[in-house]
Amino acid sequence: MKFNRRNFLKSASGALAYASAPSLLASAGLANEKPIVLGNILDQTGGLNIYSLQQIKSTALAVDELNAAGGVLGRPLQLSFYDSQSNNQLNAQYMTEALVRDEAVVVHGGVTSSSREVMRPIVKKFGGLYFYNSMYEGGVCDPRLVCPAMVPSQQLKPLVPHVVKNMGKRAYILGADYLYPHTMADWIKQYTQDAGGEVIATEFFPLDVSNFASAISRIQAEKPDVVWSVLVGSAHNAFYRQYEATVGKDNIPLASCMFGIGREQTYMSSEESAGIVNATSFHDGLDTDAARSFLQKFQDFTGEQSYVGDYGELGYRGIHLWALAAQKAGDSSADAVIEALPGISFNSPGGPVTIDSATNHAIMDIHLVEANHNQGWDHLGTFEQLSPVDPNATCNLTG
Template sequence: MTAGRLAGSSRHGEPWRVGVLFSQTGVTAVVEETQLRGTLLALSEINEAGGIAGCEVVPVIYDPQSNDRNFARLSHRLLANDGVNVIFGCYTSSSRKAVLPVVERLNGLLLYPTLYEGFELSPNVIYTGAAPNQNLMELCAYLLAHYGPRFHLIGSDYVYPRATNQLMREVLADSGGVLTGETYISLNADRRDLVPVIAELRRTRPDVVFSTVVGDPTIHLYQAYADAGFDPRLMPIASLTTTEAEVRAMGCAVAEGHITAAPYFQSVDCVANTEFVRRYQRRYGSDEPTNMCVEAAYYQVHMFARALAQTRTIETDVLREKMLGATFEAPQGLVEINAASSHTTLWTRIGRATRSGQFEVIRQSARPVVADPYLVGYGRTAPHA
């Protein structure tokens, strides 16, 4: 019996059960905890409004502890044992790839709220984070135009950074850029592991440090950079993965001047975001920042709930069809799940970190950008406001 048949539809007032897999401990908890918060905020809003068909949506929550094997094991438990058919979860691409064969085999549905390297399409995943054409392509063009052609790439040692840096190398080669070095560090790296990286930067003096470091080592990288006396006005760290959460953890003064590309920053100026930030901080504290990962985790739950209200069944095949093509006024602006790719049409923005811990948006698309996960339109960038 598949998980979909186990989950079925809510009867006799029984709650809808959904799985939640975000790490509350381990090296990537600094961001995954915020994704958990965004998920729970959305669920509380849905339930406070009466639930779906009069029934609450109840999360079954596990802590995978930033461990890919745990993600695989717990996703199987959710689908096979817990009567769950839909999972909100995963931050790293390696955790997503660990869960992918499980949801495909048991016909579950994973809603994945994190930017990733592209080149994937599964009927059992809805991708609500950015694909490379929605962040990397535009960031690279901006950096080449404003800082120079010489890039040093540094990433955590797993699938997302290596795949993303391969793409960055190709983009630089096509655009006249120069690679001064490429370095990988452990997901468990500490400050001592950054010593040779800083020495290499001091020796080669690139124009840009492109970081795909994730989790706690992000904090160590930026702090080591600041301790070395480098100037972000001359050699910024530019990232797709550094959010307001890491900025808060490393210290706002340490992050000031560095650059991130993302669909969403807390500083986005629109009514939907103002209300989202207000509700988030009312629940979690006035000093708790939002970020692109918590925003995607939040709005994907609401999009799921809208589909569930229409289908009255949580079975994968029915629910997925209703979610494909759906739109939602998210905190970042209007988004749409593309029916052809299961990826989400998102905004492209580039922000510079300020001393307040926020990002000043210095460049953004004039309209949402359709995800191109296989880069069929390679080299095309978004029009600008």
């Protein structure tokens, strides 16, 4: 069954159900088995939906893939999906509904740190399990939270030294005005200093700001060697267009730990995006069998040729990591899966991913990339099996 809006959004109540096609379940011997319900809370609409659209599809793809292989513990998987609309009140409401009304054994979702933090106490209250398939600032230590995505040390350890060496030592940072960009700016400053550079200025902007003329004027006056973007969301995309029309990357290059995560390079002209460098746990140009196989599955499932990207892959890896832990536990309940999670490993499209027993974060490969003129990324190198150093410094779930 090909994924489309009609077959995914078909519930009469608040949750929108996705179940594999009856023919698929029948051929897998699952037609008469009671489904295991997985919650999925993501922004299908709202100002931050650019990070969720492909993840919604890849999550459903993983469910279909597991069901075709016989389900989990001999039962089919079914998604209860909620559109959180970039609204934290809805994130809280829907987490409660997923765990209590729909009896979801696990919930995958959330984009921002604030969305995670309004949902996490609800997960604790009801004894649930929460997979936060989104990069974030690190530091959360919670046995009921699993983070399969990058934290700052993993992304910036390879990226910042590359920027200092190849773009220059004097850096200017622009970021969105909330927790994640503030924390990332601190990490960029630290790694820049460690590499022999300096951050000469840092500015933050509300998520709805789309006019960066004054900031660009200050950049032109300061003349840094490189500008870092930790800007987030649809409104902030305007910065890249305004920057290229004024300063230009040929004059002062751009580095980012966010650009491309929401597939921004596919919305920009090649002149606006080409040359921006980043580091990621997956990109569509990755030259491995696992990456190519995943992209083909995604295209077959959706009928689309569109760029998938990091956040699309994260939803897929999150579902598979949960399924492996449930199979190991022999029980899909939250507490049983939590006990089975340490050391669980999945050969994801971006490379092997293993859940670190002390933190419930992930050990993974990180890929250094540069945006090209074809709305994609050139691969500059892979740093294998980086540990989540920052959570390891503050968290020990085994102690």
